[in-house]
Every structure is written in C-alpha cells, then in structure tokens.
Amino acid sequence: MSSNYRRVKGTRDLLPPETAVWSAVESTARSVFGRYAYREIRTPVIEHTELFVRSVGESTDIVGKEMYTFDDRKGRSLTLRPENTASVARAYVENGMGNWPQPVKLFYIGPQFRYERPQKGRYRQFHQVGAELLGDASPLADVELLLMLDRFLRELGFEDLVVLVNTVGDEASRDHYRQRLVDFLTPRREALSEDSRRRLETNPLRILDSKHAGDREQLAGVPELVDSLSEEARSHFDQVLAGLDAHGLAYRVDNRLVRGLDYYSHTVFEIVSQDLGAQDALVGGGRYDGLVAALGGGAVPGIGFAIGEDRLIDLLPEAFRQEAATAVPATVVTVGAVAPAEALALAEELRSSGVECLVELAARSLKSSLKRADRHGVRQVILLGDDELAGGYVTLRDLELGEQRQVARADLGQVLQKPPHDRGTRT
C-alpha cells in the first residue's frame, strides 16, 4: 500500500519462517518418493500452447479460459503451464524415455499458473507436488502409486484423509457411456444449467460432477458409468480396489467422480478435505493411458497425481509445522572492551566446524546484547570478554535454562554441534 510496486494478483510472497515449512514438506516428498525410486524431473514453466490444448483438452475450463497464454516476439503462442502432467508426457516422448528401462518413475515440485479469480486455497500461481508413472499398465501400479501418496500424507501427519476413487473406463467404455448419458439427459435438457447444456455437446461426462442444484436434481436416476464398463475396464478397477483393501488403505468409491482433464482413463481419484472451504480438492490424479500416444509417442500407459502444495500446507498438522520451524541456535556476543571483530573471528571458527550462529557486530552493553539475542529467538549465547579471551575459553549461556558455564574455546564447536532441539517456534 505504501509502495507502487505490488505483487501481481493471485501471487504471493512466501516468507520465513513459513518457507521452512515448505522446505520440510518438499524434503518429505523427496524422501518418500525416493523410497519408491521416483526421480525428480524439472520441465520448463513455459510450453507451446498446443501441448495443453492437445492433452488437457480443448473443451476443458483450464484450456478454455484459465491459461496464461501470450505470443512471443516471433508470434508463437506460448502458455505458462497450468499443470505438469502434459509437460512430463511431452518430455518423455521428446527425450526418448521410451528407450529407458520401463516403467519410468518421475516426480516434480513446482509452480503452476491458472488465470482464475483468487480465493481461499486458489491462487494464480500455485504449487504442485506430483508424481508420474509411465510404462506400467497394471492395476498394481495404480495401487502402489496410491500407497506412496498415502505414505507421504501420513508422514506429514495427516490421519483422516479419505481417498475418493472411481473409474472412467477405457475409451470404448466411455464412448458407450457417453451415448447413454446424452440419451438420458437430452429430454431433460431445458432443465439443465446453461453450463451443463453446453457440456452436453462438448463434454457430457463433466455434467456428472456439476454442483448446480438443478443439475443434481436432473441427475437422479442417471445411468452409472460402472454399468457401461468393458470387461477389461471392470476387471482393472476391481483389481485396484482389491489391492487397496489388501493394504488397508481407506477409500470411498464415488461413481460421480469425473475429473476435469480430458486425458484420464480407468482409475481416477481425488483427496478432499472439509477444512478448505470451497476449494476442497487437496490431491487429484488418475490414469492416462492415451496421453503419450496423443503427443506422438508410443502406446505408453501412465498414471499420476498432483498435490496442491499451497492447500496442503494450509492444512498441515501442527506437529509437523513445529518440527519444521527453524530457530537460530547460537550467537556470539562481546563483553566489556572486547572488539566485535573478535566475535566475528570466533563465529567464523564455529561456522567452519558446522555450527549455525549469529554474531553481534556492534559494541553494546551486555544487557542490550542479551536482549537482542532473545528477540532473535537464539538459545545459546557465547560470551567473549577479556577474561575469556585471556583464558582461552568462552562463557556459554543458555537463555532458556538461564544457566551458564565455561567451555574451552577449542571444544566449543563440538559442544554446539548438537543444538538443543526442544525450543519452540517464535512467531
């Protein structure tokens, strides 16, 4: 408000100490995904617009009205990625990953962009943590992916999140069902919302998860997609559910769950939370067996998920936040007539032995230095006065315990190596 320069709408500055939480969440993702041998991929933030039109789908809202699209200086249409699966699939084809040992397991962490009106849990620049498994069509691959996702969320401390699963079948199943759905809804056309009437032509399946009250009424008695499944699609889904049962992963089958991106097939899933307001989807994902082929690759099956990192962090259990918060463990302070340069020299020694510390660089009264240390959330204060300098030791004061002791200067690095870890966050 005081500045002429402001964040662009829908973006935000992530500041410490919050960034430490983000960092910890991302470390956990790397750790968990790593145990399943997923490796990180980093794709560009900008892509050719056509990539998203082809993969996400022309009739989707994302492509229709939510993309940051612009022409570069040569008139090529470029788009800030609205999601990351299309880029991963493109990279798979472009880099010949089809020749790598299959399946290829990739994860990504990064910003995505959608031009929407910002509100709770929805930003124009938001962040996703996602994983993609390419080259494995088996139902057990779906199961393993969901187990990995579940493990990640549990390591963050989430307990009661429920996975909603459904199948949208293979292409033949969907074609068959789409026709039945259109047959059912056409007589009711006039009672549908404007959006849904449009979808009847462009993307009928999307009408199923319309939240519009009138639409929901008209959907009473609608044919279920389950009944249109091919033998193979039915069997795939049954095996996925059996696998989840075998591992005790809680889920709910939601026959109305249809995801907003065109590339999905077979298994689709979502994790929603009641504590997020209107933007309740925390994770979305599913199988996309036709995507790589659509981008000019071979018939390579795929499955993946994307976690809304911003939303995830909104909901993060307090215990994990606490653990992630960082406090500065120590500061070096001079006493009496000792020059601050001596303190800096000592701090550098400590840093050489791996200790994290601040230094008081101004000559102040001890009283004032201690007060400042306390305000910075420092726990250990290293006092360096004439006596200490002459005796080759320091006085180490623990502000939390209110105790102090003398430590030989040579041992100080060792003593501070393991900082007390029980200090709370300062907010």
Place this chain on the structure above:
RNA sequence: GUGAGCGUAGUUCAAUGGUAGAGCCCCGGAUUGUGGUUCCGGUUGUUGGGGGUUCGAAUCCCCUCGCUCACCCCA
C-alpha cells in the same frame, strides 16, 4: 466472467462531519559482565487513488484500484 463484504501506522484495530489515535511489533535507554517482567523515550500515515458535496470529509456520494469470500472450476 458474476455476486457480496472490506480498504486508517509494519500489524490488530479505534476515531459516525469538527486538531488522525491506541495496543502489539520495531529501535534506543534505565551508571557498558547478564536477557525475558517492568519503566522511560523514539520512528512510522498522502486514512488505497481520483473526483464531488460541505465553512470543514477517514466519515456522505460517484468512479477507479486492491484485498477477502462465494459462484464457476479445480490443486
């Protein structure tokens, strides 16, 4: 794109047409070798911006920008 609510100090908020304030935060100090409590002192505002009404506007009106929430859609 549509609707609603809200814009006063870094922050949370007061001031209902008559001199823009308080708490917190931040900075300094209370005889420079001992912090947190306490006390003293200090910095910070074109009242989001522009226009109008009025002797006089943070306050009323119009426009505009921004924020928040919801619809829609999704992560």
